Every structure is written in structure tokens, then in C-alpha cells.
Amino acid sequence: MNAPVIVASPPAAASKWRAILQSALWLRIGLLAAIVVALEIYGRIWADPAFMRPPTAIFEALRKEILPEPKVIAALYMCVAEIAAAYALSILFGVLIGLAVGASRFSRGAFFPIVLLLYAIPQVALLPLVILMFGLGPAAKIAFGLSHGIFPIIVNVVAGMRDVKELHMRAALSMGASRVDIVRYVVLPHMVPSLFTGLRLGMTMTLLGVILAELYVSQGGVGYYTRVFAESYNPAPLFALIGCLAAIAIAFNELVRIAEHNLTPGKRRTHALKASVKE
Amino acid sequence: MNDIAISIRNVTQRFGGEGQADSVLALDDVSLDIRKGEFVCLLGPSGCGKSTLLNIVGGLFKPTTGTCTVEGRAVNGEPHPDKIAFVFQESTLFPWYTVIENFHIALKFQGIARTEWDDRAMAALRAVGMASFARHYPEQLSVGMRQRVNMARGICVGTDILLMDEPFAALDEQTRMVLGEDLSQLLAATKKTIVFVTHSLAEAVFLSDRIAVMTARPGKIKTIIDVNEPHPRSPDFMLESRFSELRNECYALLRDEIRATVAAQRDPQVAGS
Numbered sequence: 001m002n003a004p005v006i007v008a009s010p011p012a013a014a015s016k017w018r019a020i021l022q023s024a025l026w027l028r029i030g031l032l033a034a035i036v037v038a039l040e041i042y043g044r045i046w047a048d049p050a051f052m053r054p055p056t057a058i059f060e061a062l063r064k065e066i067l068p069e070p071k072v073i074a075a076l077y078m079c080v081a082e083i084a085a086a087y088a089l090s091i092l093f094g095v096l097i098g099l100a101v102g103a104s105r106f107s108r109g110a111f112f113p114i115v116l117l118l119y120a121i122p123q124v125a126l127l128p129l130v131i132l133m134f135g136l137g138p139a140a141k142i143a144f145g146l147s148h149g150i151f152p153i154i155v156n157v158v159a160g161m162r163d164v165k166e167l168h169m170r171a172a173l174s175m176g177a178s179r180v181d182i183v184r185y186v187v188l189p190h191m192v193p194s195l196f197t198g199l200r201l202g203m204t205m206t207l208l209g210v211i212l213a214e215l216y217v218s219q220g221g222v223g224y225y226t227r228v229f230a231e232s233y234n235p236a237p238l239f240a241l242i243g244c245l246a247a248i249a250i251a252f253n254e255l256v257r258i259a260e261h262n263l264t265p266g267k268r269r270t271h272a273l274k275a276s277v278k279e
Numbered sequence: 280m281n282d283i284a285i286s287i288r289n290v291t292q293r294f295g296g297e298g299q300a301d302s303v304l305a306l307d308d309v310s311l312d313i314r315k316g317e318f319v320c321l322l323g324p325s326g327c328g329k330s331t332l333l334n335i336v337g338g339l340f341k342p343t344t345g346t347c348t349v350e351g352r353a354v355n356g357e358p359h360p361d362k363i364a365f366v367f368q369e370s371t372l373f374p375w376y377t378v379i380e381n382f383h384i385a386l387k388f389q390g391i392a393r394t395e396w397d398d399r400a401m402a403a404l405r406a407v408g409m410a411s412f413a414r415h416y417p418e419q420l421s422v423g424m425r426q427r428v429n430m431a432r433g434i435c436v437g438t439d440i441l442l443m444d445e446p447f448a449a450l451d452e453q454t455r456m457v458l459g460e461d462l463s464q465l466l467a468a469t470k471k472t473i474v475f476v477t478h479s480l481a482e483a484v485f486l487s488d489r490i491a492v493m494t495a496r497p498g499k500i501k502t503i504i505d506v507n508e509p510h511p512r513s514p515d516f517m518l519e520s521r522f523s524e525l526r527n528e529c530y531a532l533l534r535d536e537i538r539a540t541v542a543a544q545r546d547p548q549v550a551g552s
Contacts, residue, residue, distance in 0.1 A: 171371040174337055175388035175436070176360030185384055189375040 050233040061236035062243065072225055076244055079214060079222045082138050083252060086145025087206045094150045094202060095195070098157025112158055119151040123209070127216055141213040141221075148209030149202040156198025160191030196260040203256045207249050284440060284472040285313040285336055290345035292331050305331045307497035308345070315439070318466060318473045318510070320487040322480070322529060324540040328498030329476045330444050336474060337363050337442050349440065360389050366433035366443045369425040369450075372417040378404070378428050379413040382435055389436045403435035404428070406465060423454040430462065434469065443475045447482065459485050460514060467510040480533070484525045485517060492532045495539035502532055 036055050043054025053061075066072050101111045127144060134140035164187055172186050214223035222245065229238035290309045295302035305328040313319050321329040334340040335347055341356025348354065349362055372381050382400035391399070404410040407427040417425050426446060433441055447455045459482060466473060477483055483490045490504040506525060508516060516522055 165370075167367055167371050168373060170334075170339060171365065171367055172388065174339060174358050174360065174363075174365035174442075175385050176358060176390065177388040181388055185388075186373065189373070192375070 049235070051235055053236040053239065057236045058239045058243065062240035065237040066240045066244065071220065072241070075220060075222045075225055076248070078138065079210065079245070080248055082141040082214075083145060083207060083210045083248070085138075086142045086210055087149055087203060087252070089142070089146045090149030090153055090202050090206055091199065093146070094153025094198070095157055097150070098154040098198075099161070101154065102158035102161035108158060108162065115151065115154050115158070119155060123147055124212060127213060130213070131217055136217055136219050138221075140217075141210045144213040145206040145210035149206030152201035152205055153195075153198040156194045156201070157191060160194025160198075161187055163194070164190050192264050196256075196264055200253070200256050200260070203252055207252065211245060282315050283312050284315045284317070284350060285311075285474065286348045287311045287313075287332070287336065288346045288348075290332070290335060290342045290347060292328065292335065292340065293343045304497040306335075306342075307499050309498065309500055311491060311500055311503075313472060313474060315472055316470045318475065318486055318488045320483040320490045321474065321476045321493060322478065322483045322490050322533070323493030323498060324495050324533065324537045325478055326540060327493045327496055327536065329493055332498065333442050333444050333474060333476050337365055360436070360438070362438055363440045363442060364433045364436045364438040366430055366441060366446045368444075368446060368448055369417075369422060369429045372425055372429055372432070374417050377414050377416055378409070378420075381417070381428070382432055385432050385436055391436070399435045399437070403431040406434065406468075407431045407461060422450055423458065426450060426454075426458055427461070430458070430465070434465065434471075438471075440472045440474075443473060445476050445478070447477070447479075455479070455482065456485075456514070456517075460512070462486065464511040480526050480529045481517070483529060484522055485512060490525075490529060492529060493536070495536040495543065501536070504528060504532075 040054045040056060043052055043057070047053070097115075101107055101115060123144070130144050130147070131140050134143050168186055168190070169182065172182050177185070211222075214221050215226060216223065218224045218227075222241065226238060226241055229235070229241065288310050290306055291304070292306040293302060293304050309332060311319075321332060323329045331340060335342050336349065336354065338354045338356060338358040346353060346355075349359060352359070352362075372378075373384065376384060379397075379400055382403065383396045386396045386399060387393075401410060401413065404413055407430060409424060409427050409431065412420060412424065412428070417428070420428065426449075430446065433443070447458055450458065463486060475483075475486060484506060487506050490506065492501045492504065493499065494501045504525065508521075
């Protein structure tokens with residue numbers, strides 16, 4: 001909309017280069033590179049190889065000891081499947097319970113404090129009990145991921161439903177909206193940004209839950225291999241495996257972020273704005 | 280009496296039970312007739328119950344005692360979206376829908392056939408000069424543009440009666456004047472009956488056929504002032520001496536009420552009486 005003003009000052013190509021040079025991206029990349037180089041120097045010169053290896057050795061271990069090893073790859077796949085299952089269940093039950101709790105002032109008053117109470121419990125203390133109940137297989141990991149992931153989703157769904165503006169409700173009522181209409185066209189769309197806040201937090205918590213359970217006890221899972229590598233004082237493949245877990249975590253978080261970007265009316269708005277400026 | 284669109288009879292509104300500490304008498308025995316095609320302003324100090332009265336007419340509140348009939352049908356705390364449309368402040372546009380989707384949803388709630396949605400919405404948008412912004416989200420528009428769209432949304436549903444609850448309160452003085460002119464022109468074209476709540480003296484004089492000046496809480500109708508000036512009104516009307524005289528008359532009537540309101544806010548015991 002203000003495009004003429006911006007284009008008028010410097011030539012377009014020059015301003016584009018300046019924009020690239022001034023972006024925070026460079027500082028970010030530089031900072032990461034500096035950390036890797038510092039680790040490399042420290043790892044090669046001072047570090048005890050039983051506890052720490054430089055990044056190049058870790059990358060080497062990833063290439064030679066992790067990726068060609070079908071059992072480790074199978075363990076990583078299993079981990080991804082556990083996270084996906086735990087997260088899917090967290091969303092399903094989190095949204096359903098959230099909608100039920102947030103449905104009215106009465107249900108919120110009755111159930112929300114209980115949800116917050118459960119949310120406040122440090123669940124790691126219950127991990128041995130979860131393992132006893134669900135065994136050493138994937139079920140325990142999924143259960144522990146679910147119990148972590150579900151709470152932020154419930155809490156944010158309830159919060160999103162609670163904050164509907166009085167003026168929007170009155171406007172909808174005056175237009176002749178029924179109770180069902182109000183829920184479908186006012187309360188639910190209003191809740192979407194808050195829902196995604198919950199989904200993002202829920203993703204982080206699900207990852208935490210699954211990986212905690214994996215590390216605590218595991219037969220041939222990622223947890224098993226981390227222990228094998230750690231106990232044999234072989235940090236290079238250990239760090240490579242942890243790097244794989246980090247990559248999985250980043251991938252899942254990105255998925256949620258992309259979904260949020262495309263499904264939130266508020267985010268779609270910025271898209272529409274860019275499109276209209278181009279016209 | 281067939282030309283009466285809205286008839287308010289002895290309406291009293293009390294919030295909270297009588298005799299309780301938090302009980303507030305918002306309206307006290309208000310009666311008012313509004314003719315078809317008339318533009319009536321409810322003017323009063325803040326908190327005098329003018330919005331409450333509007334909500335009673337619109338069926339959003341049920342009066343404690345008294346009756347309100349709209350086109351011969353009693354309104355008793357039930358909205359009549361086929362007869363009455365509301366226009367609130369611009370922030371009542373749903374931010375998660377585009378401009379056109381906001382119209383669609385209003386027409387849908389109203390129970391109007393889907394095939395008519397686009398035609399009606401675009402006609403209303405053209406009337407306020409916003410047709411090229413149909414696919415924008417409200418947040419991409421300026422406050423004045425949003426209020427234009429919001430007015431058009433109230434008009435597109437095609438009711439005979441439009442209730443406007445301080446629609447321009449969030450706008451700056453200049454935008455407010457421009458939108459006032461637009462409204463005056465729109466209304467001259469549509470012949471709707473309008474009840475308009477405001478605390479702006481100039482707005483009331485510029486837009487209304489009649490101004491109902493209300494007292495401080497509990498709200499009563501203090502006086503009704505006639506403004507004999509045909510619609511659509513041009514901004515020149517504001518420069519005429521008659522405009523200033525009417526405005527001053529309103530101010531003289533309101534001054535004591537505003538003082539009473541401020542005094543009541545200082546001392547809660549007076550407010551509770």
C-alpha cells in the first residue's frame with residue numbers, strides 16, 4: 001500500500017541487498033558457526049575423549065555407527081511413532097476435554113481447578129509407576145507422553161473459550177444466532193489461536209514425556225542405545241544419537257508451526273496482506 | 280397509530296434484586312414512541328441507561344417492568360432479527376472472518392437464503408464505498424473503514440429498524456463527522472427507523488429528527504428536542520446558527536445530569552440510591 005514511498009528512495013536492487021545484509025539471519029548463522037568451531041577446538045585440544053568429542057568426530061560417528069545400523073534406525077523410527085501416537089492422543093483427548101470443561105461457566109468452575117491441580121504435579125515422580133502399569137514396551141512411553149502433552153492443550157482450549165468478547169456475543173445474538181451458531185461461528189474460531197499455543201506447548205511436553213520414559217527404561221529403543229553408548233564411554237555416537245532426537249523434535253515442532261501458520265485466521269491475515277500489497 | 284414503529288411504555292430496568300446492596304436502578308418509568316422512518320437519538324451522560332434502553336428495544340435485555348412493542352409485536356427479551364438490526368462499535372466485526380465473510384455470517388444468522396448473500400453483501404459494501412475491500416480482514420482496515428463496513432453489515436440484512444449503540448465512540452472527531460454525513464445520506468436513501476445512542480452533542484444534533492435527552496441514573500427521558508431539518512444533511516448544517524442553538528440547548532439540559540453523574544461516581548452511596 002505504501003510501496004511507492006519505499007521504492008522511490010534507493011534503487012530497488014540496492015535496498016534488497018541491504019535488507020539481506022541487515023537481517024538477523026547472519027548473526028544467527030555466525031553465532032551457531034562460532035559455537036561449533038569453539039566446540040571443535042575444545043574437543044580436539046582439551047577435552048577428555050571419554051566424555052566429549054569434537055563435532056567432526058560426532059558427524060563421523062553418525063555416518064558410520066548410527067545410520068548404517070538397522071537396529072538403531074528402527075529404534076529412532078519407534079521413537080517417532082511413539083511421539084506421533086502420544087501427540088495424536090493428546091490432541092484428541094485434550095481438545096475434547098478442553099471443550100467440555102470450557103463449555104460453560106459452571107463446568108469451568110467445577111473442573112478447571114482440578115485440571116490445573118493435576119497439571120501442577122511433577123509427573124516424573126510417577127514415571128516408575130507408569131512403567132509398572134504399562135510395561136517396558138511402547139505403551140508406557142505413549143502413556144507418559146500423553147499425560148504430559150494433554151494438559152497444556154486442555155488449559156489453552158479452556159482459556160480460548162473463556163476470553164470470547166462480550167460484544168461479539170451480543171452482536172451474534174442480535175443477528176439471531178442460536179446457541180449452536182454461537183459456538184460454531186464465534187467461540188470456536190475465537191479459540192483457534194489459543195488452541196495452537198496449546199498445541200505447540202503440548203508438542204514440547206509430549207516430546208519430553210516420551211523421551212524421559214525412553215531414557216528411564218527401554219528394551220532396544222533409543223533409551224537403550226543411549227545407555228549402551230554412555231556406559232561404554234563412547235560419546236561420539238551418543239551425541240550423534242542425541243542429535244537425531246533433537247532433529248526429530250525440531251521436525252515435529254516445525255510441523256505444528258506450519259499447521260498453525262496455515263490454519264489460524266490470524267496468521268492467514270498476514271498472508272492476505274502480502275498478497276494485497278503485491279496487487 | 281399505524282405509523283409508530285417502536286413503542287416503549289413505562290419501562291423500568293433494575294439490575295440485581297431490589298433491596299440488595301449491588302442493586303442498580305438503570306431505567307425508571309421510561310415511555311417513548313418512535314415513528315416509522317424517524318431518526319431518534321438517545322442522548323445522556325455515561326451510565327444513564329441509554330444503551331440499556333436500546334438493548335431492551337432490541338430484545339437483548341428483558342425489562343423488569345413495562346413493555347416495548349416493535350411494529351405491533353411485543354419484545355420481551357427476545358431478539359427479532361427479522362425486524363431489528365444492531366450496529367455496535369466497529370470492534371464487533373469478527374476478526375477471524377474477511378469483510379465479506381462477516382456479511383455472510385450475519386445473513387446466515389438472519390436465516391437469509393445463501394444465494395442472496397453475495398448480492399446483498401456487495402450492494403451494502405458499494406453503498407458505503409468499500410466494495411474493493413471485500414476480501415480483506417478487518418484488521419487490515421483503518422478504524423474508519425471498519426466502522427463503514429460495520430454499518431453496511433447492519434444495513435445489508437434489510438430490516439426496517441436499525442439500533443445503533445455508540446457506533447462512532449471509538450473514532451476520532453474528524454472520521455466521526457465524515458461517517459455521520461455518510462450515515463445521513465444512506466438513511467435518506469433507505470428510509471429506515473433508527474435509534475441511535477450517543478453522548479456526543481454535535482452527533483445528536485447533526486443526525487437526529489428528535490433527540491431524547493436522558494437524566495443521570497436512574498435514566499428517565501428529561502426532554503425531547505425536535506430538529507427540523509431534512510435528510511440528507513450537508514456539513515453546512517453544522518455552520519448554521521440553528522445548529523449551535525440546538526447544541527447549546529442540549530448542553531444546558533445535560534449539564535446538571537453530567538454533574539450528577541460525576542458526583543455519584545465520587546460517592547458510591549449516592550450512586551446506589
